[in-house]
Amino acid sequence: xxxxxxxxxxxxxxxxxxxxxxxxxxxxxxxxxxxxxxxxxxxxxxxxxxxxxxxxxxxxxxxxxxxxxxxxxxxxxxxxxxxxxxxxxxxxxxxxxxxxxxxxxxxxxxxxxxxxxxxxxxxxxxxxxxxxxxxxxxxxxxxxxxxxxxxxxxxxxxxxxxxxxxxxxxxxxxxxxxxxxxxxxxxxxxxxxxxxxxxxxxxxxxxxxxxxxxxxxxxxxxxxxxxxxxxxxxxxxxxxxxxxxxxxxxxxxxxxxxxxxxxxxxxxxxxxxxxxxxxxxxxxxxxxxxxxxxxxxxxxxxxxxxxxxxxxxxxxxxxxxxxxxxxxxxxxxxxxxxxxxxxxxxxxxxxxxxxxxxxxxxxxxxxxxxxxxxxxxxxxxxxxxxxxxxxxxxxxxxxxxxxxxxxxxxxxxxxxxxxxxxxxxxxxxxxxxxxxxxxxxxxxxxxxxxxxxxxxxxxxxxxxxxxxxxxxxxxxxxx
Amino acid sequence: xxxxxxxxxxxxxxxxxxxxxxxxxxxxxxxxxxxxxxxxxxxxxxxxxxxxxxxxxxxxxxxxxxxxxxxxxxxxxxxxxxxxxxxxxxxxxxxxxxxxxxxxxxxxxxxxxxxxxxxxxxxxxxxxxxxxxxxxxxxxxxxxxxxxxxxxxxxxxxxxxxxxxxxxxxxxxxxxxxxxxxxxxxxxxxxxxxxxxxxxxxxxxxxxxxxxxxxxxxxxxxxxxxxxxxxxxxxxxxxxxxxxxxxxxxxxxxxxxxxxxxxxxxxxxxxxxxxxxxxxxxxx
Numbered sequence: 001x002x003x004x005x006x007x008x009x010x011x012x013x014x015x016x017x018x019x020x021x022x023x024x025x026x027x028x029x030x031x032x033x034x035x036x037x038x039x040x041x042x043x044x045x046x047x048x049x050x051x052x053x054x055x056x057x058x059x060x061x062x063x064x065x066x067x068x069x070x071x072x073x074x075x076x077x078x079x080x081x082x083x084x085x086x087x088x089x090x091x092x093x094x095x096x097x098x099x100x101x102x103x104x105x106x107x108x109x110x111x112x113x114x115x116x117x118x119x120x121x122x123x124x125x126x127x128x129x130x131x132x133x134x135x136x137x138x139x140x141x142x143x144x145x146x147x148x149x150x151x152x153x154x155x156x157x158x159x160x161x162x163x164x165x166x167x168x169x170x171x172x173x174x175x176x177x178x179x180x181x182x183x184x185x186x187x188x189x190x191x192x193x194x195x196x197x198x199x200x201x202x203x204x205x206x207x208x209x210x211x212x213x214x215x216x217x218x219x220x221x222x223x224x225x226x227x228x229x230x231x232x233x234x235x236x237x238x239x240x241x242x243x244x245x246x247x248x249x250x251x252x253x254x255x256x257x258x259x260x261x262x263x264x265x266x267x268x269x270x271x272x273x274x275x276x277x278x279x280x281x282x283x284x285x286x287x288x289x290x291x292x293x294x295x296x297x298x299x300x301x302x303x304x305x306x307x308x309x310x311x312x313x314x315x316x317x318x319x320x321x322x323x324x325x326x327x328x329x330x331x332x333x334x335x336x337x338x339x340x341x342x343x344x345x346x347x348x349x350x351x352x353x354x355x356x357x358x359x360x361x362x363x364x365x366x367x368x369x370x371x372x373x374x375x376x377x378x379x380x381x382x383x384x385x386x387x388x389x390x391x392x393x394x395x396x397x398x399x400x401x402x403x404x405x406x407x408x409x410x411x412x413x414x415x416x417x418x419x420x421x422x423x424x425x426x427x428x429x430x431x432x433x434x435x436x437x438x439x440x441x442x443x444x445x446x447x448x449x450x451x452x453x454x455x456x457x458x459x460x461x462x463x464x465x466x467x468x469x470x471x472x473x474x475x476x477x478x479x
Numbered sequence: 480x481x482x483x484x485x486x487x488x489x490x491x492x493x494x495x496x497x498x499x500x501x502x503x504x505x506x507x508x509x510x511x512x513x514x515x516x517x518x519x520x521x522x523x524x525x526x527x528x529x530x531x532x533x534x535x536x537x538x539x540x541x542x543x544x545x546x547x548x549x550x551x552x553x554x555x556x557x558x559x560x561x562x563x564x565x566x567x568x569x570x571x572x573x574x575x576x577x578x579x580x581x582x583x584x585x586x587x588x589x590x591x592x593x594x595x596x597x598x599x600x601x602x603x604x605x606x607x608x609x610x611x612x613x614x615x616x617x618x619x620x621x622x623x624x625x626x627x628x629x630x631x632x633x634x635x636x637x638x639x640x641x642x643x644x645x646x647x648x649x650x651x652x653x654x655x656x657x658x659x660x661x662x663x664x665x666x667x668x669x670x671x672x673x674x675x676x677x678x679x680x681x682x683x684x685x686x687x688x689x690x691x692x693x694x695x696x697x698x699x700x701x702x703x704x705x706x707x708x709x710x711x712x713x714x715x716x717x718x719x720x721x722x723x724x725x726x727x728x729x730x731x732x733x734x735x736x737x738x739x740x741x742x743x744x745x746x747x748x749x750x751x752x753x754x755x756x757x758x759x760x761x762x763x
Binding site (some may be wrong): 126142143156187207237240241242244246248249256407415428432435437438439441443444445447449451452453454455457458459460461462464467468469477 | 509515607608610612615616618620622651695704717720722723724725727728729730732733734737744753754755756757758759760
């Protein structure tokens with residue numbers, strides 16, 4: 001496969017008006033934080049983008065109180081059809097300002113503009129649009145007539161899809177009549193803070209959405225605040241566990257969307273070109289910073305060689321580099337810390353005897369980068385087959401029979417997603433039946449939609465996000 | 480003429496379809512609500528709890544793979560056998576709960592009816608809790624319910640039979656298997672229910688019943704990595720419940736908190752379901 005040389009085609013960043021420093025968004029206003037301000041950097045260049053306030057315990061308390069007031073006085077009592085119109089406004093404004101959001105997301109996160117522009121931001125707008133329509137139809141959400149919102153939702157989101165995860169959390173919460181205090185990840189707070197400006201333009205009542213920035217400590221204050229009714233977290237399984245312990249014995253409702261180690265299973269009769277694209281999309285999309293990434297390739301032994309040859313050929317054409325360049329396929333690793341984790345875990349692959357192959361690409365000198373990498377000769381005992389790497393590293397295992405594929409695919413404490421590639425319909429359905437995972441992509445991978453429930457089995461967490469099922473996590477049956 | 484001396488029953492545990500004594504050799508005295516000796520119940524231990532989880536895990540594959548229609552039929556069969564043994568259950572509920580005969584009859588009626596109600600759900604779940612999702616693209620996209628796995632249940636302490644049925648039946652119908660810790664002071668109806676289950680086509684290991692103290696056995700169930708969900712409905716002590724919920728986080732068990740209503744409801748079923756969404760492109 002030839003690799004065409006393209007001239008650089010960088011998206012202009014002039015559409016983004018970066019401020020030198022950002023405060024917390026509480027009760028409809030930007031305010032100072034009581035903690036120690038921190039810097040957020042562009043992971044592709046290590047350039048400091050802005051200084052961001054850190055919310056301490058008092059700030060979190062202020063935000064929760066603002067959310068409670070807004071819930072009691074404005075948002076809770078408001079008829080669903082009126083709430084809906086605010087959400088429609090937000091969806092439209094997000095679409096209108098989509099380029100600005102895409103550029104800012106790419107600057108702060110390091111993901112290719114192609115993805116933030118064509119995947120993240122369109123889905124964000126769609127998420128609000130879909131949920132807007134729910135706000136006045138909650139009687140049909142599956143909880144019987146007149147279901148009730150829970151109250152104040154504490155939401156903590158990760159850095160891999162900063163704005164999209166905000167939408168996954170905020171849209172259903174607001175549609176159901178809850179108010180929120182959201183904490184974005186410390187390495188990617190900027191699009192959440194820009195979302196505050198969308199709330200302003202939409203004239204969303206003060207206190208309905210509050211954004212507190214900070215790291216783990218801020219998150220802990222938020223989820224353990226006594227006046228919070230619902231906790232929703234997306235992130236690592238260890239932190240999810242910590243949160244589950246923190247809410248034990250309280251009345252707080254909890255949903256967790258945690259880690260994964262998805263098997264992407266390729267049978268010998270798979271549509272080969274699509275399967276190779278699916279493998280690439282499965283693990284290299286968003287630099288592999290995807291909880292549902294297809295990080296374990298299970299390929300049928302009889303076609304393993306062919307699949308690997310084609311995969312390597314395809315990987316050699318991936319363009320890694322400036323995330324703002326419209327031709328870039330693989331962007332920057334989000335942080336130095338994450339890059340370190342990826343390197344350490346990949347090193348165990350070498351140590352434990354797997355064979356490493358990386359796409360031949362030049363890594364920029366500044367910034368955090370990791371070449372798309374595959375390990376072959378991986379056994380189920382290897383750490384790279386068991387632990388979530390959260391980076392562009394694929395572990396390749398083989399199987400002979402469907403039963404062996406199922407056995408290996410399910411041999412993990414996680415259960416978030418899985419992929420199946422075969423042209424045989426009955427086999428797809430049989431595999432989908434037996435895979436213990438919340439999302440099964442057959443002859444496709446990494447598809448997301450606000451109408452489609454997403455979430456895991458086992459240690460990948462509990463509850464679903466998206467669709468009627470996700471909405472119901474923010475409601476309770478009328479008493 | 481002397482009166483006939485009755486033959487009394489030994490009440491044992493129910494694990495993997497068998498009725499073993501506790502491996503610990505321990506028993507505890509069970510008295511009626513009026514303080515009369517009824518029986519020595521087995522006092523389940525950590526080892527018994529682990530055996531029960533092992534049996535439940537082993538049974539999960541087969542039970543969850545049966546067709547919903549078949550599960551529904553088997554559970555309906557349980558109700559039939561329950562009805563047939565109602566006199567014994569009425570007597571045991573009277574002794575355990577100190578209620579009069581009329582009330583005990585009403586309790587057994589409700590237990591049978593509750594079992595029937597949940598049995599009928601087995602083949603309707605996916606239509607009611609599943610979904611065909613309209614996604615923004617040419618994809619088949621279907622969400623279906625599945626059982627979450629092995630469920631450990633703390634049965635209500637007061638309601639010895641009806642309470643037990645109200646927490647057990649909603650777990651089973653979707654294909655989960657269960658380890659139940661019965662009421663501590665009123666365990667005998669639970670063992671009689673076990674005998675009913677063992678003669679009702681319910682495969683061994685689908686239901687495992689431990690008599691004993693939830694505060695003692697609970698931590699072993701809450702921390703067991705082969706248990707997927709924990710129903711704390713019958714834990715009366717708030718500190719014990721909080722600790723068990725916290726321990727359940729070790730493998731992110733789904734938790735139902737104490738005080739959750741035991742009334743017949745779909746919301747009794749859904750905490751023990753996973754929802755799986757399958758995508759496939761549409762094209763020629």
